[in-house]
Amino acid sequence: MKKTWRNTLLSLSMSAALLASAVPTFAAEAPAGFAQTTIKVNGQVVDYASGEALVEKGTTLVPLRSTLEVLGAKLQDVRNGKVRIVVDDRTITLGANAKVVGGVSFIPVRTVAEAAGYDVRWDRQTKTVLLVSKKTGEAARGFLWEVKNGPTTVYLVGSMHIADDSFYPLRDEFEEAFAKADYLGVEIDISKAAGEEQQQMIVDMGTYQDGTTLKDHVSAATYKQIGEILKKNGLEANAFDQFKPWVVETTLGSLQSSDAGYDAGLGVDLYFIQKAVERKIPVLELETYESQLSMFNGLSDELQERNLQAVLDNFGEIADSTNEMAGMWKSGDEDLLLEMTNSIAEDPEYYKALLTDRNIKIADKIAGYLKSGKAEEYFIVVGAAHYLGKDGIIKLLEDQGYTVTRK
Structure with missing residues (x-):
């Protein structure tokens, strides 16, 4: 070791x-006025079957029902936009109204996550909202x-x-x-x-700014080894040449x-x-x-x-x-x-x-x-x-x- x-x-x-990474990434197309982001719960990416996490005016919104499911909470009801959920047999009224986008009810992620007992963090680099359970061991x-x-x-x-x-x-x-x-x-x-x-x-x-590439600065054996690892990970062998x-x-x-x-x-x-x-x-x-x-x-x-x-x-x-x-x-x-x-x-x-x-x-x-x-x-x-x-x-x-x- x-x-x-x-x-x-x-x-x-x-x-x-x-x-x-200095390589630009491109988000998938989102509804007008929205930008997409990623949600991770305890390190695992949430794969939403209906709707995706969206950002509107700096607030991240997530599909209500499917997010409650991965957080271990239940939806009790939604009345006039007001949302009540059940967490550990306690009924909690959320402090923000639900918003319907494309037929799916969305809620601010911080509102629902904190009510369900999760810390909320933001990884600006990857544009990811990280939800971490407070219910851990020692x-x-x-x-x-x-x-x-x-x-x-x-x-x-x-x-x-x-x-x-x-x-x-x-x-x-x-x-x-x-x-x-x-x-x-x-x-x-x-x-x-x-x-x-x-x-x-x-x-x-x-x-490299002088017209050379990685291949010109490392041994042939090292360069070959890099290429093999990149190919095993679905990349071109010369992906790191610059x-x-x-x-x-x-x-x-x-x-x-x-x-x-x-x-x-x-x-x-x-x-x-x-x-x-x-x-x-x-x-x-x-x-x-x-x-x-x-x-x-x-x-x-x-x-x-x-x-x-x-x-x-x-x-x-x-x-x-x-x-x-x-x-x-x-x-x-x-x-x-x-x-x-x-x-x-x-x-x-x-x-x-x-x-x-x-x-x-x-x-x-x-x-x-x-x-x-x-x-x-x-x-x-x-x-x-x-x-x-x-x-x-x-x-x-x-x-x-x-x-x-x-x-």
Whole structure:
């Protein structure tokens, strides 16, 4: 399993949505005035037999009867547009009226989902509404630390940038700390990953501009292996020709994790970004899209091909290693987190670029918040791999005289 850790550690150290696809997608035709979107319930796409989820003036509407069915609720009646449903033997009157489109009754998804006991999240990158049941087992421990300096408090959260519904609900300590926060700090605001500026950066840095293609920059054996995997997945063998090895590597790794049920839309950082928007508190970016993409683009050609080859050689095992990381996160196992983090150090160039250099800059920003002298609370969410070890954020803060306490 250790061989595949380095290929999935991006979920612990980098913002997983930053490599949103640069290839445009086209929605199927929808009724006039509407745009279609996708609904996932606990990670599974809802395939509506009658009607589709629609967006009208920023509000997502879903077919009433079929949505209630997948949420485990029942329709009691609809009178004059008012909807009453039954959830766990309780009758609830929904706070929004039903709307008939093409003979099908629609209702705002947030209204019906929250009444049925689901959290509602939005994945802007894939235009997907994510519904996650609150009726789960014991809350995951995760990684949460606290640092104080005078009247200022900083909470440090170690994130997995991709997750599934089993990560939620988070334990009360996370929610209570966030409820008091005046600011949310993240690596980058991945809710903006599908923006035109960010997509253009991927094209500018991640594609060849000199007339060459991927085939000219990797070995014949590596190129052949890429083609075989693409064909097995229903794509043309040359589908990635325009992209550099680091884009191909991260894309293939993300595909494997996605097939295993992990989604950037359920990532811990995006979860809190969405809550920050709801609370209307500032979201502070500790890095930039440009700096993260430049880190990848600045890797030597040799390292890019090594990383790509490692993904190709372990392609069928990436889902298993992601599962192991998810288990590590949910159990809050510091020893295993440190072991995974240290595995990157076996490649000095990769370790320096992915963690060491970035940790110094992030720790300095956190120290700046601590030195503000203001009675403010910061809730910082960055990849879990950044915190532990001799070059980790916790050690860097301790070296500056701060006491970091696990919560």
